[in-house]
Amino acid sequence: MNKLWTDFANSLWHDWRGDGHTEDRLLMTKWQAAFLETWKLQAPLPIPAGEIAGLQQFRESLRGFAIQLSMDTAITQEMVDAINEKLGLSPATRQLKQDDDAVQMVWLPQEHTWRSVMAEVAASFAQSLAAGLGSRIRICENNNCKWVFLDDTRNRSKRFCDDKMCGNLMKVRRFRERKKSDST
Template structure:
């Protein structure tokens, strides 16, 4: 399951096949438009330079936190402060929308900009923590990939961001390593 926060973190892309290629998609207007559209957010595209810098800095810090949580570490005071710093950037109005019997509370941003986007990312990450799901935060076991994902499997054993891509690649690598080790043992006999 993709989350707003994991989509944001994975804007720093690494080629999962192991050729060493990587790409920072955060400043690409096409990525920005797709990201905003997918998550029903509004902000200016292309992202202003000062916002790009703030977004990169937030991504770095949130990535480090996600990796620590994936390793089984707990939240520290500074981690909550990180999320609260970005929540404080956003001002929202509350509105009741609907008809009697089907009324819901919505939060309407005062400004729809990249600060609001950062706050929504912090909310998304915070909700994962508040729902007691920090143990579901994972880093793909493919060392070339480094993708951060939310493990939505029932038994919480998902190891790869994508079983068809990284999962199959790693199975092939393990098979080839076993085959090579077997051949080397056969030569020694």
């Protein structure tokens, strides 16, 4: 299950095949544009140079919270304070929105900046926690991957971001290790 906040957290991409290579997609204008488009947000492109560090720091905090929650840690006051601080960055107004046959309540940011994007990301994380999804936060068990996701399976058994990719890779690795220990 993909959320605005997991998408943001995963902008620090790790090569899941395992050569330790990382790519900070937050620095790529193409990724920034696709991210805004996907989540129907507006902000200047590319991200102004002076705002990159703040966004990277917030992403680090979010990834840290996700790791803590994935280990069954309770929500801490530190998380609550950090999220509230970001929520306070941008005022928003409520609006009732109707598309097709669904009606939903949305928050409209009053400014179109990366500060308000950060507030929206914080709101998305806050909504996941408020909806009781904190215990479904996972970090892909492929240590090279570290992808953040929400486990939406009924029996809460999802261990990898993608069973066909990381799941298979780990299966092959375990198989090779078994073979190696059998032959010694």
